[in-house]
Amino acid sequence: MRSTGDLTASALIRDAAMRLFADRGTAAVSVRDIAAEAGVSPSLVIHHYGSKDALKDAVDQHVMQFFGDMIAEFVDASAADLGAAANSSTLAARLGDGPFLRYLRRLLVDGGPAAERLFRSLYDMSREMVRRYEQAGVFKPSSDEGARAAVLLVNDLGVILLRDQISAVVGVDPLGPDGLVRWSQAVLDLYANGLMTSPGDDRAND
Amino acid sequence: MRSTGDLTASALIRDAAMRLFADRGTAAVSVRDIAAEAGVSPSLVIHHYGSKDALKDAVDQHVMQFFGDMIAEFVDASAADLGAAANSSTLAARLGDGPFLRYLRRLLVDGGPAAERLFRSLYDMSREMVRRYEQAGVFKPSSDEGARAAVLLVNDLGVILLRDQISAVVGVDPLGPDGLVRWSQAVLDLYANGLMTSPGDDRAND
DNA sequence: CGCCCGGCTGAACGAGTGTGCAATAATCGG
DNA sequence: CCGATTATTGCACACTCGTTCAGCCGGGCG
Numbered sequence: 479m480r481s482t483g484d485l486t487a488s489a490l491i492r493d494a495a496m497r498l499f500a501d502r503g504t505a506a507v508s509v510r511d512i513a514a515e516a517g518v519s520p521s522l523v524i525h526h527y528g529s530k531d532a533l534k535d536a537v538d539q540h541v542m543q544f545f546g547d548m549i550a551e552f553v554d555a556s557a558a559d560l561g562a563a564a565n566s567s568t569l570a571a572r573l574g575d576g577p578f579l580r581y582l583r584r585l586l587v588d589g590g591p592a593a594e595r596l597f598r599s600l601y602d603m604s605r606e607m608v609r610r611y612e613q614a615g616v617f618k619p620s621s622d623e624g625a626r627a628a629v630l631l632v633n634d635l636g637v638i639l640l641r642d643q644i645s646a647v648v649g650v651d652p653l654g655p656d657g658l659v660r661w662s663q664a665v666l667d668l669y670a671n672g673l674m675t676s677p678g679d680d681r682a683n684d
Numbered sequence: 685m686r687s688t689g690d691l692t693a694s695a696l697i698r699d700a701a702m703r704l705f706a707d708r709g710t711a712a713v714s715v716r717d718i719a720a721e722a723g724v725s726p727s728l729v730i731h732h733y734g735s736k737d738a739l740k741d742a743v744d745q746h747v748m749q750f751f752g753d754m755i756a757e758f759v760d761a762s763a764a765d766l767g768a769a770a771n772s773s774t775l776a777a778r779l780g781d782g783p784f785l786r787y788l789r790r791l792l793v794d795g796g797p798a799a800e801r802l803f804r805s806l807y808d809m810s811r812e813m814v815r816r817y818e819q820a821g822v823f824k825p826s827s828d829e830g831a832r833a834a835v836l837l838v839n840d841l842g843v844i845l846l847r848d849q850i851s852a853v854v855g856v857d858p859l860g861p862d863g864l865v866r867w868s869q870a871v872l873d874l875y876a877n878g879l880m881t882s883p884g885d886d887r888a889n890d
Numbered sequence: 891c892g893c894c895c896g897g898c899t900g901a902a903c904g905a906g907t908g909t910g911c912a913a914t915a916a917t918c919g920g
Numbered sequence: 921c922c923g924a925t926t927a928t929t930g931c932a933c934a935c936t937c938g939t940t941c942a943g944c945c946g947g948g949c950g
Contacts, residue, residue: 487927487928502711503709503711503712503794504712505708505709505711505712506709506710506711508906508907508908509907509908509909510906510907510908518928518929519928519929519930520908520909520929521909521910521911521928521929521930521931522927522928522929524908524909524910525927525928525929526927528909529908529909530907530908530909583793584793586845586846586849587789587790587793587845588709589848589849593849594849594852594853597846597849597852597853598853601853601854615881616880616881617879617880617881618877618878618879618880618881620870620873620879621869621873622866622869622870624854625854625866625867625869625870626870626873626874626879628850628854628858628867628870629839629867629870629871629874632839632842632843632846632850633835633838633839633842635842635845635846636838636839636841636842636845636846637838639792639793639841639842639845639846640792640803640838640841640842640845642795643792643795643799643800643803644834644838646800646803647800647803647804647807648807648830648831648834652834660828660831661831661834661835663827663828663831664826664828664831664832664834664835665835667826667827667832668832668835668874668875668878669874669878669879669880670878670880670882670883671824671878671883672824672874672875672876672877672878673823673824673826673832673875674822674823674824674875674876675821675822675823675824676876677876677877693897693898714936714937714938715937715938715939716936716937716938724898724899725898725899725900726899726900726938726939727898727899727900727939727940727941728897728898728899730938730939730940731897731898731899732897735938735939736937736938736939
């Protein structure tokens with residue numbers, strides 16, 4: 479019942495479930511697995527959350543709360559100073575190696591109402607960002623702000639979703655300390671200069 | 685045993701498994717579900733593939749073959765004419781609404797050796813594309829071709845991974861007939877012109 | 891015709907699943 | 921200290937899982 483530094487049992491269970499769900503997917507994790515990971519009995523898991531589905535809902539809500547707070551904080555900070563906090567680097571660094579990003583991946587791919595609400599929040603944030611930057615003259619005006627915001631959002635989320643693949647194949651974790659600067663530079667170069675020699679050219683991408 | 689128009693039973697089972705795996709994830713699909721979807725008995729599934737894991741391997745291999753062929757064809761076509769076939773639009777349109785893209789999503793997120801091989805193929809394709817375009821003078825030279833190729837690849841795959849979320853929130857399927865042109869225009873505009881007013885400016889993204 | 895043989899099925903088994911329940915251990919107010 | 925409330929557990933039940941196996945059924949071949 480105490481809310482001190484060490485976690486309560488139900489929080490322990492929730493965090494264990496979050497880790498396992500993120501790594502293996504919800505269906506591949508049993509209540510007994512969660513109990514073992516949390517160091518408690520399977521009965522306690524049910525006693526605290528009622529059912530496995532309810533536990534999943536609690537984990538979803540917890541993750542949503544986390545990202546909701548992060549988004550709000552980020553929007554506020556960028557309202558005060560458009561340039562300072564407004565880059566993905568600090569965001570990603572702050573997220574650290576916690577299980578939140580890995581859970582976010584499952585959440586977005588598995589879908590569901592919670593995922594849709596979260597994605598809507600992120601998209602709204604992206605739109606607001608684009609609007610501010612365009613108004614401030616940092617971004618060129620766009621004929622399709624919605625699409626531009628979506629493309630930028632997909633760019634950021636794509637790194638999170640494909641992090642493991644990129645790490646394995648490219649050889650550098652794009653969200654690690656070293657890979658992050660390399661990735662940011664490539665993205666910044668793209669955003670600042672584009673990549674084609676003749677502006678307004680015909681189509682060409684991979 | 686025949687390879688005519690209507691599929692053989694084992695191919696029927698494989699396709700049913702691919703659909704269900706893509707939609708719900710491997711662990712959430714039972715052999716009985718697959719059998720029902722394919723219209724056969726559960727025993728026949730095991731009889732043809734030995735086990736559920738082996739069936740999943742067969743599905744993986746089938747999908748890998750499909751994308752391998754597509755990649756090879758795409759590289760060949762773009763070698764002949766750099767501009768004509770070298771856009772994602774035709775690729776996505778050719779993939780259509782088949783289950784391959786949905787399965788690709790699960791494959792990339794669940795990881796595993798097959799996914800890593802596929803991602804490596806895609807990354808190699810992206811690198812080769814970037815190299816050709818830079819050499820042809822279509823792309824500006826880059827200080828980090830690897831990172832540039834990775835960013836472009838993530839951009840394309842991100843749309844596939846987040847397709848459902850984008851459809852639900854933005855309101856347009858980015859791989860549908862109408863959404864594709866809107867999405868392509870936004871991406872093309874980004875690639876051609878960048879989005880910041882002062883090239884080489886300081887950091888700014890969402 | 892009889893035979894057999896590969897595709898296919900239904901029933902069954904053991905293991906593992908989520909969950910309910912009674913009993914035990916811990917904690918706290920009096 | 922004691923009673924009570926809460927946290928926690930072991931056990932059991934019903935069910936589903938993947939998988940096995942004996943047998944059915946239709947068609948090609950002697």
